Amino acid sequence: MSYETVIGLEVHVELGTRTKIFCGCEVAFGAAPNSRVCPVCLGSPGVLPVLNEQALALGIRAALALNCQVRRSSKFDRKNYFYPDSPKAYQISQYDEPIGEHGHIDIVVDGQTRRIGITRVHLEEDAGKLTHSPFGDTSSVDLNRVGVPLIEIVSEPDIRTPEEARLYLEELKAIMQYCEVSECKMEEGSLRCDANISLRPVGASALGTKTEIKNMNSFRNVLRGLEYEQQRQADLLRSGEVIVQQTLRFDDATAKTIVMRSKEDAHDYRYFPDPDLPRIELSESYIAQRLAEIPELPANIRARFEQDYGLPAYDAGVLTASKALSMFFDQTARLVKDPKAASNWIMGDLLAYLKEDGKEIEGLTMQPKQLAGLIGLIDDGTISTKIAKTVLRDMVSSGRDAPTIIAEQGLVQISDEGELRAIAQRVIAANPKSVADYMAGKEKAIGSLVGQVMKETKGKANPQVVNRLMAELLSSK
Amino acid sequence: MDFYGGIKRLQEGLASGEWTASDLVGHSLATIETYDAQVKAFLRLDGEGASSKVARVGNNGCAPETYESHETVHPTRSPLAGIPYALKDNLCVTGMETTCASQILRGYIPPYSATVVERLERSGGVLMGKLNLDEFAMGSSTENSSYFVTRNPWDLSRVPGGSSGGSAAAVAAGMVPYTLGSDTGGSIRQPAAFCGVVGLKPTYGLVSRYGLVAFASSLDQVGPLTHSVEDAATVLQVIAGFDERDSTSVKVDIPDYTAALTGDIRGLRVGIPMEYFDTGMEEGVRRSVEQAIATLRELGAQIKEISLPMTRYALSAYYLIAPAEASSNLARYDGVRYGYRATDPANLLDMYKKTRSEGFGPEVKRRILIGTYALSSGYYDAYYKRAQQVRTLIARDFAAAFAEVDVIVSPTTPTTAFAIGEKTDPLTMYLNDIYTIPVNLAGLPAISVPCGLVDGLPVGLQMIGRSFDESTLLKTAHAYEQAAGFSSLRPTLVKEVR
Ligand SMILES: [Zn+2]
Numbered sequence: 001m002s003y004e005t006v007i008g009l010e011v012h013v014e015l016g017t018r019t020k021i022f023c024g025c026e027v028a029f030g031a032a033p034n035s036r037v038c039p040v041c042l043g044s045p046g047v048l049p050v051l052n053e054q055a056l057a058l059g060i061r062a063a064l065a066l067n068c069q070v071r072r073s074s075k076f077d078r079k080n081y082f083y084p085d086s087p088k089a090y091q092i093s094q095y096d097e098p099i100g101e102h103g104h105i106d107i108v109v110d111g112q113t114r115r116i117g118i119t120r121v122h123l124e125e126d127a128g129k130l131t132h133s134p135f136g137d138t139s140s141v142d143l144n145r146v147g148v149p150l151i152e153i154v155s156e157p158d159i160r161t162p163e164e165a166r167l168y169l170e171e172l173k174a175i176m177q178y179c180e181v182s183e184c185k186m187e188e189g190s191l192r193c194d195a196n197i198s199l200r201p202v203g204a205s206a207l208g209t210k211t212e213i214k215n216m217n218s219f220r221n222v223l224r225g226l227e228y229e230q231q232r233q234a235d236l237l238r239s240g241e242v243i244v245q246q247t248l249r250f251d252d253a254t255a256k257t258i259v260m261r262s263k264e265d266a267h268d269y270r271y272f273p274d275p276d277l278p279r280i281e282l283s284e285s286y287i288a289q290r291l292a293e294i295p296e297l298p299a300n301i302r303a304r305f306e307q308d309y310g311l312p313a314y315d316a317g318v319l320t321a322s323k324a325l326s327m328f329f330d331q332t333a334r335l336v337k338d339p340k341a342a343s344n345w346i347m348g349d350l351l352a353y354l355k356e357d358g359k360e361i362e363g364l365t366m367q368p369k370q371l372a373g374l375i376g377l378i379d380d381g382t383i384s385t386k387i388a389k390t391v392l393r394d395m396v397s398s399g400r401d402a403p404t405i406i407a408e409q410g411l412v413q414i415s416d417e418g419e420l421r422a423i424a425q426r427v428i429a430a431n432p433k434s435v436a437d438y439m440a441g442k443e444k445a446i447g448s449l450v451g452q453v454m455k456e457t458k459g460k461a462n463p464q465v466v467n468r469l470m471a472e473l474l475s476s477k
Numbered sequence: 478m479d480f481y482g483g484i485k486r487l488q489e490g491l492a493s494g495e496w497t498a499s500d501l502v503g504h505s506l507a508t509i510e511t512y513d514a515q516v517k518a519f520l521r522l523d524g525e526g527a528s529s530k531v532a533r534v535g536n537n538g539c540a541p542e543t544y545e546s547h548e549t550v551h552p553t554r555s556p557l558a559g560i561p562y563a564l565k566d567n568l569c570v571t572g573m574e575t576t577c578a579s580q581i582l583r584g585y586i587p588p589y590s591a592t593v594v595e596r597l598e599r600s601g602g603v604l605m606g607k608l609n610l611d612e613f614a615m616g617s618s619t620e621n622s623s624y625f626v627t628r629n630p631w632d633l634s635r636v637p638g639g640s641s642g643g644s645a646a647a648v649a650a651g652m653v654p655y656t657l658g659s660d661t662g663g664s665i666r667q668p669a670a671f672c673g674v675v676g677l678k679p680t681y682g683l684v685s686r687y688g689l690v691a692f693a694s695s696l697d698q699v700g701p702l703t704h705s706v707e708d709a710a711t712v713l714q715v716i717a718g719f720d721e722r723d724s725t726s727v728k729v730d731i732p733d734y735t736a737a738l739t740g741d742i743r744g745l746r747v748g749i750p751m752e753y754f755d756t757g758m759e760e761g762v763r764r765s766v767e768q769a770i771a772t773l774r775e776l777g778a779q780i781k782e783i784s785l786p787m788t789r790y791a792l793s794a795y796y797l798i799a800p801a802e803a804s805s806n807l808a809r810y811d812g813v814r815y816g817y818r819a820t821d822p823a824n825l826l827d828m829y830k831k832t833r834s835e836g837f838g839p840e841v842k843r844r845i846l847i848g849t850y851a852l853s854s855g856y857y858d859a860y861y862k863r864a865q866q867v868r869t870l871i872a873r874d875f876a877a878a879f880a881e882v883d884v885i886v887s888p889t890t891p892t893t894a895f896a897i898g899e900k901t902d903p904l905t906m907y908l909n910d911i912y913t914i915p916v917n918l919a920g921l922p923a924i925s926v927p928c929g930l931v932d933g934l935p936v937g938l939q940m941i942g943r944s945f946d947e948s949t950l951l952k953t954a955h956a957y958e959q960a961a962g963f964s965s966l967r968p969t970l971v972k973e974v975r
Contacts, residue, residue, distance in 0.1 A: 039589050043809050045582065045690040046569045046591060048723050080805050080852070082829070089808030270852035272861060275695035275802055277724050 003199040003237060005230050006207055007159035011172060012150050013182045014126065014190035015058040021125050021149035022049030022092065029188050033142040041147035043087035048276050051076075055123065055149035056099075056280065060290045062151055062181040063100025063121040065297065066172075070287055074099050076123075076277045080270045084141050085128040093152075095271040098122035099280070105175065106299060107167040116168050117156030126150050145189075151181075157196065157207065162226035166219055169193060174298040178323045186218055193222055198243070199233045208233075209243040213257055216250045225250035229257050301326050309339035318347050324361045328368055335372030337379060345375060349389055353396040365399030374402040386459050387411050415462040417469065420453070423461070424469050427452045438474055446470055478504060480654040481965045484560055484708045487654060488538075491559050497536035498559035498603065502527045505561040505605050508652045512970060517627050518637075518647040520566050521574060522606040527561065534559050534601045556711050558601030565644045565658045566607035567614055568699070569688040570594050577690050578622035579612045581836030582816040591688020592723065593657060593699050593716045600715050605653055608643030612838045613807065614664055614692045616640050617909045618900065621840045626897055629671060630968035631934055635894040638668030644702045645672035649968050655703045655712050659689055661696045662795055663889075663913025666925035669702055670889035670937020673927045673966050675954070676702045677709040678913075680945045681920035682727035684713075685720030691806040693799035694725075696917040704965045706926060706955040710734035713947065729945050737948035738955040743777030745953060748882030752788045753912055759892045761931030766888045769928040769938045772960050773886065778953075781882055785874045790867045791915040792907060797851045797864035798918075803841075804848030810836065843903065872919040879943050884953045887912050889925040889937030912939055922947050924954045927963040935966070 019026055023040035040047045063070050077095035103118035126148040132139045153172065159165050173184040173191060184191040198210035211233070216225040228250075233243055248257035296304075298320040305316040305326075320326045329346050333339035350371070354361060374392060377383050383391065383406060394405045406412055414420060427449055428435055437445035446467075453466045478496055480487070490496045506524050513519055538559020564570065567577045569587035576582040590598070598604070611621035619627040619642025627642045629635040630650040637646040641658025645668035648656055658665040660678035669676025677700045684699045691697060701712035714735065719728045749770060754763070774780050812818035812832030819831030837845070851860040878885060890909055900906045916923040921941055928938035938957070942950030958964045 039587075042814070044588065044815075045575070045577075045585065045809070046567075046587065046688045047589075048687050048725075050722060050724050078805050080808060082808060082811070084813065084825075087809060087814065089811070090805055268854045270805070270849065270854070270857075272801060272805070272852055272857070275693075275725070276691075 001238070002202050003234055004202045004204075005160055005162075006157045006198050006200060006210075007162070007165050007226060008157040008196045009155045009159065009165060009168060010194045010196070011153045011155075011169070012126075012192040013062070013153065013176055013184060015055050015062075015149040015151060016180065016182050017052055017054045017058065017149050019052055019054075020147035021052050021055045021123070022147055025147065027148050028144070029190075031144055033140070034144060036144040037146070041087075042143060043089075049092060049274075051277060051280075052149060057290060058149070058181045059099055059121070059123045059151050060282070060287065061179055061293050062153075062176060063103065064287070064291050065175050065179045065181070065294050066100065066103040066105060066118050066121060066153065068100030068103030068118060068121050070100050070282065071097060072287075073097070073279055073281050075279045076274045077271045078274045079124075081267055083127075084139070085130055085146075087128070087143060087146060091125060091127060092274055092277070093124035094122035105168070105171050107164065107171050109164055109167060114158075114164065116158045116164075119154045119156050121151050121153050124150050124152060157198075162223050162230060165195065165226055166223045169219055169222060171298070174320065174322075178297055179294055180323075189217075192217070195222065195226055197226060197229050197233070199230070199237060208237075209245050211243065211245065211257075212247045214247060214249050214260065217252075221250055221252060224255050225257060228255060232257065295323065298326070301330075305329075309333050309343070311340065311343055315340075315343045315347060319343060322361065328361055328364070331368035332371050332375075335369055336375045341375055342372070345371065345392070349392055350396065353393055357397065359396075364396065366395050370395060370399075370401055377402055377406070381413060381415060381462060382406070383411060383413050384459065384461075384463060387413065411460060413462045414457055414460050415465050417465065420457075420461055420465055421469055421473070423453050423456055424449075424466065424473055427456070428473060435474065446474065449474075480504070480508075480651045481704055481967060483705045483965070484556060484654055484703075484711050487560055488556055491538050494537070498531045498534060498538045499528070499536060501559065501561050502531055502603060502605070505653055508650065509605070512630070512650045513652065515628060515633055515970070516630055516646050516650050517625050518608055518643040518650065518652065519563070519605075520576065520578065520607050520609050520624060520643065523573065523604065526573075527603050527605050530603045531559070534603070538601055555600035555715065557597060557715055559603060560655075561603045561605045561653045562597060563605045563608050563644070563647055563653045563656045564594065565610050565614075565641050565656065567610060567659055567690040567692075568594055568657060569690065570604065570607075573607065575607065575690065576624075577613045578610045578624055579837065579841065580623045580817050581810045581812075581832070582690075585816045587688075589688065591699075592685035592720045594688060596716050597657075608641075608647055608656060610643055611640035612841050613690070613803070614640040614659055614661055614697075615803070615840050615844055617663070617667055617906055618895070618897075619643065619668070620897065621838055623838050628897070629894045630970045631673060632894065633970065635896050635934070636671065638671035638890075638894060640664040640668075641676075641702065642668045645669050645674055645676065648672070648674045648702050648704060651967070651971050655701055655708055657699055657712075657716070658702050659692075659697055659699050660913075660917065661693050661698075661799060662917050663910040665700045665702060666889050666913050666923060666937065666939060667910060669925040670927075670935065670939075671894040673930075673935030673963075673968065674702050674704060675706055675709050675924065675926050675958075675964065676700065676937075677713060677924045677947075677951075678916065678922060679713060679717060679947060680922040681917075682725055683717050683729070683922070683945060683947070685716075685718075685723040685726050687720055687722040691802075693802040694806060695802060696795075696799060698917075706924070706951055706958050706964070707735060707738055709924065710738060710951045710955075713951075717947075727945070732948050734948060734951055737952045739952060740956050740959055741777075742773070742953055742956040745778045745884065745949075746882040747773055747778045747780050747953070748783035748878050748885040749780060750783050750785045750788065750878070750885060750887055752785050753887040757891055757908075758888060759931070762888050762890070762892060762936050765929035765931060765936040766886075766938060769957065769961065770886060773953075773957060776956055776960055783878045783882060783885065785871075785878060785915065787867065787870045787874045788915055791871055791918055792911055794864040794867040794871070795910075795914045795918060796847070796907060797860050798868065800844040800848030801851045801861050801864075802848065804845045804852065807837075807841065807845055812836070840903070868918045871915050875915075875919045875921060875941075883943070883949055885941040887939045887941070889913065889939040893931050893934035893936055916941055920944065922950050924950055926954050926958050927966060928957075928961060929963055930966075933969065935963075
C-alpha cells in the first residue's frame with residue numbers, strides 16, 4: 001500500500017521589537033545570563049504586565065502579510081504550566097481568540113503553485129532557556145529570553161512532503177523578513193519550527209495518528225527530521241504496526257527522532273483569560289495602517305522580475321532571498337540596458353565579494369546606481385569585463401565610483417587599433433613557435449598570442465579588437 | 478494628641494507648631510508599644526525608617542524632598558506629609574520584607590515599591606511598618622495568618638475581621654492615623670466594620686494594583702482604612718489615578734474628593750436591596766442599619782427598596798473565580814528565586830513539593846485546589862465560565878438598580894465580630910462576606926462606616942456607589958457620619974491619653 005504524508009507546522013517567530021512584550025527590558029541575543037531581566041519578567045510578586053505596542057503592531061502586520069483575517073477584538077490568556085523556564089508558572093498567550101486566522105501562503109513546487117492554509121497567528125511571550133551540564137549534575141536557567149515577544153504561526157495540515165515543508169518555511173521566513181517583523185535567524189532561535197506528521201493510505205480522507213517533532217533547529221534538520229519520521233511511520237504501517245501518538249525530539253547527531261513524551265503525559269494548561277490584561281480592541285484604521293506597512297512581498301517580486309526583466313526563475317529566486325537584495329537588484333536593473341547582466345553581476349561577483357568581506361547586502365555602501373554605472377562602462381567599451389571585476393572588488397570595499405577607480409589605476413581599456421597593432425606585431429615577432437603552430441593548423445595557438453597582448457597591456461586591451469587584429473596579422477603572413 | 482481626630486487636625490497641629498512630625502512618630506511608636514503586644518496588628522515595625530523619613534520631610538512635614546529620579550517634591554502640597562501610616566503586608570516596599578503573612582514568602586525583600594506606596598512616599602507620608610493579614614489575603618478573620626492572630630481592639634477575644642485585620646485593628650487602636658488594605662471580596666470593609674473604622678474599596682481600576690501581591694487579579698483593589706470619611710477621601714486623593722504599569726487601571730479624571738463632602742444629601746436616592754435583608758442577619762445589626770437608613774431619610778435622602786436578584790449566586794461565583802485566579806497567581810512560589818525553600822529535598826520535584834506543602838497554610842491550599850479544579854479541562858465551562866456569566870448578571874443587576882438610585886445601602890456584615898476560633902468550617906466563614914462580595918464582582922466602589930455598637934461591638938454600614946463615582950459615595954457616607962456620630966470611636970482597650 002502506498003501512503004500519503006500529511007504535515008502541519010507550528011512556527012514561532014521572534015518579533016523584532018526593541019523591548020520585551022510585557023516589560024521594558026531590552027531584547028538582546030547573547031547577553032550575559034540573567035542580565036536582561038526586571039521584576040516584571042522575573043515574575044516578582046505583585047508585578048503586572050503591560051503590552052508593548054510595537055509587539056502588537058508587528059504581530060498584526062505579520063498576520064496581515066500571511067493573509068489572515070484580523071480580529072477586531074481579541075484577548076490574552078494564561079497558559080498554566082510548572083517548569084523552571086517560566087518564572088510566573090504560566091505563559092501569557094492567546095487561546096481561543098488569536099489576533100489572526102484563516103490565512104494562507106503560496107509556495108511553488110515543481111513549477112506548480114500550492115496554497116498552504118494558515119490556521120492561526122497568535123501573540124505570546126517566550127520562556128527562559130535551560131542548559132544542562134553534560135555530567136547531569138546541574139542545570140542552569142537563563143531568564144533573558146523570558147518575555148521576548150513571539151508570534152506562533154500554525155499551518156493547516158496541507159503540506160504533503162518534507163520538501164514542501166522546507167519551501168513553506170523559506171517562504172514564511174522571507175515574508176517575515178520583508179515585512180521587518182523578524183530577522184528569522186534560526187541559529188539564534190528567532191525562528192523555531194515544530195512539526196506534526198502523519199501518514200494515511202492514498203485516497204483516504206481520515207487523518208492517521210500523528211507524531212509531533214520538536215528541536216529541528218535548521219531548515220536542513222526540518223527536512224531531515226520529517227524525512228526520517230515519514231520513513232519510520234511508513235515502515236511501521238507496512239509491517240502492520242500502529243503509530244503511537246507522541247512528542248519526538250530530533251537528534252542532530254544521529255538524524256533520528258527520539259521519544260520525549262507520550263500522549264498520556266499531555267499537560268492540562270488550564271487556559272483562562274488573563275485578568276491583568278484588557279482585551280485588545282483594534283480599529284479599522286489601525287488595521288489599515290498595519291496593512292499599509294506591508295511592502296511588496298517576495299512572491300510578487302519574483303513574478304515581476306521574471307515578467308518585466310525577463311529573468312529566469314532561478315535568478316528571480318536568488319535575488320529575492322532578502323528584501324535588501326531584491327531592492328538592490330530592482331534599482332540596478334532599472335538603470336541598465338540588460339537586466340540579466342545586472343542579475344549576473346549581483347548573483348555572481350557582488351555576492352561573492354560580500355561573502356569575502358563577511359558583509360551583508362544591508363551593510364553595502366555601494367549604491368545601485370554605482371553598479372549600474374560600472375555595467376554602463378562595460379557596455380560602452382570603456383573597460384573590459386575582466387577589469388570590471390577588479391573595479392567592482394574595489395567598489396564593494398571602498399564604496400567609490402567606478403570612474404574614480406578606473407582613472408586612479410589607469411584601467412581604461414585600450415581600443416586604439418594603432419597601439420594594439422604595434423603590440424600584436426611585437427608579440428608575433430617574439431613568439432615564433434606559437435605562430436608556427438597556428439600556421440600548422442593549430443588554431444588554438446592564437447589564444448596564447450592574444451593572452452600575451454593582454455598581459456603586456458595589464459589586461460586593459462580590448463579583447464575583441466585584439467582578437468580581430470591578431471587574426472588579420474596572422475592571416476597576412 | 479492622638480490620631481482619632483483625623484488627618485486634617487494632625488496637619489493643623491504640624492502647621493501651627495503644636496506638634497512635630499517626630500512627635501507623631503513618637504506617639505505612633507508609643508501607642509504600638511502600649512497596645513500591640515495584645516492586639517498584634519504589626520508584622521513588622523520600622524521605627525528607624527520612620528525617623529529617617531521624618532528627618533527628610535522636616536519636623537513640619539514640609540521640607541522638599543529629592544527622589545531618585547531627581548524630581549523634587551514639595552510635600553507642602555500634600556495633606557499626608559509628615560503623617561504616619563502603615564501598610565497591609567501584601568503591598569511591596571523596596572527593601573522591606575513582604576510576606577503576605579505566608580511562610581512561603583518569609584524573608585522576601587521586594588526590589589521595587591508598589592505604585593500606591595510610591596505615591597504616599599512622595600506625598601511625604603511616614604511609613605511605620607507592615608500589618609498582619611490572612612495569608613495571601615485569603616480569609617475573613619486574620620486567623621489565617623501564618624505568623625499570629627490579630628485581635629480586635631474592642632474585645633481581645635474576638636477577631637478583627639479580615640483579611641485586612643491588621644490594617645483595621647491598627648487604626649482602631651490609634652496606632653496610626655490611616656492604613657492601606659486590599660479588598661478582594663470585602664477584605665477592607667468587613668474588618669473596618671468589625672473594628673469600628675471607615676474602610677473604602679475604590680472602583681476596580683481607580684487605584685493601581687502594581688506592587689499589590691495578587692490574590693485574585695480581577696477583584697483585588699487597594700484602599701484606605703481611616704477614622705473618618707474625610708480621611709478616606711484625603712488618602713484616596715493621593716493614591717487614585719491611572720498608572721501606566723497597571724493595564725487594568727483606568728484613565729479617568731480624579732475629582733477633588735474632599736470638596737464633595739458638603740454634608741448635603743437632600744434629594745439623593747438611596748436604594749435598599751431587599752435580598753440583603755433576607756439572610757441570616759443578627760438582630761442588632763438589623764436594628765443599627767435600619768436606624769442608619771432612618772438617619773439618611775432625615776437628612777433628606779429618598780429611600781427606595783430595590784432588588785438585586787442575582788445576589789444569591791454571588792458567593793458561589795466568587796468562590797470559583799477568586800480561587801481560579803489565585804491558583805494561577807500563586808503557582809510562582811516554588812522556592813527557587815525567593816522566599817522559603819524546603820530543606821534537604823531529594824531532588825528538584827521534591828523541593829517544589831515540600832516547599833509548597835510547608836510554605837502554604839491550609840486555607841491557601843484549599844483555594845489553590847478549588848481553583849485548579851475549576852480551570853481544569855472538562856470543568857472550565859461548568860465552573861469558571863459559568864461563574865463569569867453570573868458575574869456579568871450581577872453587574873447588570875447593579876446597573877439596573879443605579880438607573881433608579883444613586884447609592885445602595887446595606888449592612889457590611891451579617892454579624893458583629895465573632896470570637897477567635899469560633900468559625901471552624903470554611904463555608905460559615907465564607908458567608909461573612911455575603912454583602913461585600915457582589916460589589917467586587919461588579920467592580921463597584923463601596924465604603925463601610927460605623928453605624929453603632931451592639932453589645933459593645935461596632936456595626937458597619939455599607940454604601941455602594943456607581944463606577945468611578947466615589948464622590949457621591951463619599952458625600953453620602955460623610956453626611957451620614959456627621960449626623961450619626963459613630964466615627965472616631967475609641968475602643969474600650971484604648972484609654973484617652975490626651
Ligand atoms: Zn523585564
